[in-house]
Amino acid sequence: MPEESMREAYGKTLVELGKTNPDIVVLDADLCASTMTKYFIQEFPERSFDVGIAEQNMIGIAAGLAASGKIPFASTFAVFAPGRCFDQIRMSIAQSELNVKLVVTHGGLSVGEDGTSHQAIEDLSLICSLPGFTVIVPADAVETAAAVKAAADLDGPCYIRLGRPKLPVVFDDNYRFVPGKAVAMRDGSDAAVIAIGIMVAPALDAAEMLAAEGIKCRVLNMSTLKPVDEAAILKAAETGAVVTAEEHLEHGGLGSTVARILSQKKPVPVEFVAIRDTYASSGKPAELLERFGLTAQDIAAAVRKVIKRKS
Amino acid sequence: MTPSGSKKSPSQTSASDAGVFVSQEDLAGVAKRIRRHIVTIIGKAGSGHPGGSLSAVDIVTTLYWKVLRHKPADPHWPDRDRFILSKGHAAPMLYSVLAECDYFPVSELTTLRQMDSRLQGHADRTATPGVEMSSGSLGQGLSFAIGVALAGRLDSKDYRTYVLLGDGECNEGQVWEAAMAAAHFSVDNLVAVVDNNGLQIDGPTCDVMNTDPLDKKWEAFGWHVIEVDGHDFTRLSEAFEKAKTIKGKPTVIIARTTKGKGVSFMENVVGFHGKAPDKEQLETALKELA
Numbered sequence: 001m002p003e004e005s006m007r008e009a010y011g012k013t014l015v016e017l018g019k020t021n022p023d024i025v026v027l028d029a030d031l032c033a034s035t036m037t038k039y040f041i042q043e044f045p046e047r048s049f050d051v052g053i054a055e056q057n058m059i060g061i062a063a064g065l066a067a068s069g070k071i072p073f074a075s076t077f078a079v080f081a082p083g084r085c086f087d088q089i090r091m092s093i094a095q096s097e098l099n100v101k102l103v104v105t106h107g108g109l110s111v112g113e114d115g116t117s118h119q120a121i122e123d124l125s126l127i128c129s130l131p132g133f134t135v136i137v138p139a140d141a142v143e144t145a146a147a148v149k150a151a152a153d154l155d156g157p158c159y160i161r162l163g164r165p166k167l168p169v170v171f172d173d174n175y176r177f178v179p180g181k182a183v184a185m186r187d188g189s190d191a192a193v194i195a196i197g198i199m200v201a202p203a204l205d206a207a208e209m210l211a212a213e214g215i216k217c218r219v220l221n222m223s224t225l226k227p228v229d230e231a232a233i234l235k236a237a238e239t240g241a242v243v244t245a246e247e248h249l250e251h252g253g254l255g256s257t258v259a260r261i262l263s264q265k266k267p268v269p270v271e272f273v274a275i276r277d278t279y280a281s282s283g284k285p286a287e288l289l290e291r292f293g294l295t296a297q298d299i300a301a302a303v304r305k306v307i308k309r310k311s
Numbered sequence: 312m313t314p315s316g317s318k319k320s321p322s323q324t325s326a327s328d329a330g331v332f333v334s335q336e337d338l339a340g341v342a343k344r345i346r347r348h349i350v351t352i353i354g355k356a357g358s359g360h361p362g363g364s365l366s367a368v369d370i371v372t373t374l375y376w377k378v379l380r381h382k383p384a385d386p387h388w389p390d391r392d393r394f395i396l397s398k399g400h401a402a403p404m405l406y407s408v409l410a411e412c413d414y415f416p417v418s419e420l421t422t423l424r425q426m427d428s429r430l431q432g433h434a435d436r437t438a439t440p441g442v443e444m445s446s447g448s449l450g451q452g453l454s455f456a457i458g459v460a461l462a463g464r465l466d467s468k469d470y471r472t473y474v475l476l477g478d479g480e481c482n483e484g485q486v487w488e489a490a491m492a493a494a495h496f497s498v499d500n501l502v503a504v505v506d507n508n509g510l511q512i513d514g515p516t517c518d519v520m521n522t523d524p525l526d527k528k529w530e531a532f533g534w535h536v537i538e539v540d541g542h543d544f545t546r547l548s549e550a551f552e553k554a555k556t557i558k559g560k561p562t563v564i565i566a567r568t569t570k571g572k573g574v575s576f577m578e579n580v581v582g583f584h585g586k587a588p589d590k591e592q593l594e595t596a597l598k599e600l601a
Contacts, residue, residue: 025465047465049496057454057488064458067436067443069389070465072458087448088485092455096445097437 001168001201004141007105010162011036013145014073017152018044024152025065027051027074029058035075035105055080059088059100066098071152074100078107078120078161082127093157094130100158101151102127107137107161108247109275109292110198115282120161121275125252127159128226134158134179135226137246139200140169143223146177154179161197163247165285168201170221180224182232188216191243191303192236196222196254199245199273205296210303217303228257230265237266241306243273245299247289250274269309271302338544341411342372346573347600348407348420354593356424359432362583363477364404366508366541366568373547374473375408383413386440392470393459395444397452398477398506399433400585405442406430414441450483452476453503457493460501471555472501479511482520487532493561494533502554503534503563506541508570512584529563541566574599 018024018040025047032038032050041048051058055076062072074081081104082089093100104123111118128135134154138144144162151158170185185200186207195203200221207217220236222228236242242262244255255272262268275292289295345368353359371394375381379392396405403423410417415429422428429438433447444455456474463470480486493501505525513519522528526536535557539550547566554562570584571577574596577588588596 049461051488051492052495054485054488054492056450056485057457057492060451060454060485060489061458061461061492064444064455064460065462066458067455068459068462068466070458070462088451088454091445091448092451095435095437 001170003166004169005166006138006141006144006162007034007036007164009141009144010103010105010148011039013148014040015043017149018047021071021152023069023071025049025070025072027058027062027072029053029055029076029080031076034077035103037073037075056085056088059085060092062100063092063096063098066100067096072100073103075103075105077118078104078123079118082123083120086126090130094132097132098157099155101160102158103148103160103162105162106164108163108198109280109288109294110247110285111164112285112288113282116279119280121249121280122252123161124225124246124248124254128252128257132157133226134224136160136179136224137197138162138223139197139221140167140171142169142171142173142175143177146175147223150177150179163198167198170201170204177223180227180229182229183221183223184218185221186217186219188218189239190216191241191307192218192220192239193243193245193299193303194220194222194233194236194254194258195245196225198247199294199299202296203245203299206299206303209296209300215303215307222254225254225257228261230261233258233261234266237262237268240268240310242268242270243299243302243306244270245273245294247294248274250276269306271306273299273302338372338376341376342368343573343600345372345404345407345411347597348410348417349403350574350588350593350596350600352407352420352423353403353587354590355421356587358424358587359403360400360585361574361577361588362510362570362580363398363506363508364401365572365574365577366570367401367404367475367506368572369542369544370475370504370506370547370566370568371404371408373544373551375412377548378551379473380470383441386414390468390470393443393456393472395452395456395459395472395474396434396442397446397474398449398480399446401475402430402432402434405434406439409439409441412441415439449477449480450485453486453489453493456501456503457489457496457498460498461496463500464498470500473504474501475504475506478505478507478509478516478522478525479519481505481522481525490529490532490534497559498561499558501561502551503561505563505565506568507565508568510570510579510581510584512581514581525565529565533560535560535562537562537564539564539566541568542572
């Protein structure tokens with residue numbers, strides 16, 4: 001599969017949106033060349049606010065702009081929002097029910113060499129805990145562009161988590177993203193893998209590997225983590241075995257969400273491909289994903305394991 | 312729209328049909344009524360923050376009766392001046408002001424802090440007509456106010472944005488992030504007021520975390536600084552008028568105030584930061600505010 005940058009897709013989509021919607025404004029915190037808001041800032045300087053290294057202030061300014069009818073897109077790294085400014089996001093955006101779009105980059109372990117301080121592996125847990133937030137984790141550049149457009153149309157707070165590296169493109173240009181709807185990527189009846197973000201492509205690879213062993217694996221892309229597509233999760237559980245895959249701690253992200261729903265409505269064995277209760281290390285993205293169990297092989301192993309647990 | 316018990320001054324003409332204007336003499340009467348509301352409703356609720364509510368009354372009364380362009384019947388009027396309460400624990404003061412301006416009935420004030428009341432323990436923009444920002448976690452209002460002011464500038468609107476901070480609140484790092492940014496973006500349609508009452512929960516600000524010299528700090532961050540007696544209506548009005556003439560930079564009014572102002576046994580008493588008066592104390596307070 002060809003690879004493309006989600007961040008580039010974000011930056012270019014913002015410019016596109018800015019051309020048609022004068023209410024769109026952009027904030028960044030001294031990272032515009034990394035988050036790629038730089039394209040918007042170059043095109044619409046009067047609607048752009050680089051606040052310097054001050055994420056808490058950025059959130060407050062974004063909230064004030066939203067309260068006055070603007071549609072602010074505020075960007076930084078996923079470690080800094082929600083991590084650095086959780087209380088500001090909680091009170092000034094979530095409790096205030098304001099229409100702020102947080103689009104964060106450098107999510108997960110695949111940040112790589114910058115190490116643990118820069119690897120956001122808790123962000124989904126934090127942001128999903130806030131009532132009213134829509135949380136989207138796109139799987140590739142195509143879905144990123146579509147999700148950013150959809151976020152602009154949604155009335156309410158929204159968090160979109162992007163990764164740093166280029167990723168395999170799993171969708172074609174005809175893809176239509178619908179917030180809150182999971183995307184069936186592959187059908188199968190022996191088990192279902194529910195994946196988000198950079199784990200979607202390896203989930204497809206794992207399904208291919210398993211097919212060679214005669215295991216038919218359904219693959220779902222749960223790009224809207226919140227509000228989650230409960231019906232799709234229940235349908236996935238009809239296979240009798242579910243595996244979740246996310247580039248995040250196993251606490252509070254996709255796995256927890258899926259387990260919560262299934263335990264109440266359709267208990268089936270579930271295995272979690274996620275980072276265990278630990279911080280990682282500097283390293284190349286591929287090395288880190290392998291060390292911490294986030295590869296296609298890990299997903300395939302989890303599927304074999306969960307199938308054994310089927311009653 | 313005229314608040315109950317006050318009258319429109321014939322000498323005041325507004326640029327628009329909005330705003331409530333009363334004479335200078337009446338301001339003291341309005342402020343006294345607001346102080347009575349504050350102690351009454353906190354007393355009835357059995358909890359709340361009288362000290363920092365009472366210290367800010369004269370500042371906010373001056374704003375709502377002399378300075379702000381607003382329409383209580385239309386709280387979302389796009390051209391209104393905005394007042395943002397950053398020190399959200401002074402919500403009883405804001406609610407009393409808004410009720411006196413007819414944003415909602417005065418009779419509703421006694422629902423403060425009750426389940427499902429529109430008057431929550433701290434200011435909540437989703438609940439109360441006229442409340443611009445949810446606050447309660449300190450340090451966030453100035454950033455929010457910058458966003459509101461920038462939106463006005465983007466839309467070529469001439470509304471002005473006012474934000475009230477506590478001096479203890481100036482301990483928060485975000486205040487200074489925002490102070491830096493407001494000057495950087497030359498947000499001259501923004502006025503910050505520091506309710507400089509000198510006390511915070513754990514004691515005098517100079518002992519807990521010294522914020523002095525506040526004037527030099529704001530000045531160094533690029534603001535026009537005005538210092539004023541925060542209980543002198545004339546000086547407060549002059550300060551707000553002066554702020555309108557300052558171009559190219561934001562203005563901060565550092566208002567010297569007395570925490571608990573107007574109730575002798577609450578004045579300068581740290582313990583009344585977040586404690587309600589009991590029945591007897593309430594009676595005494597209301598006598599003093601008669």
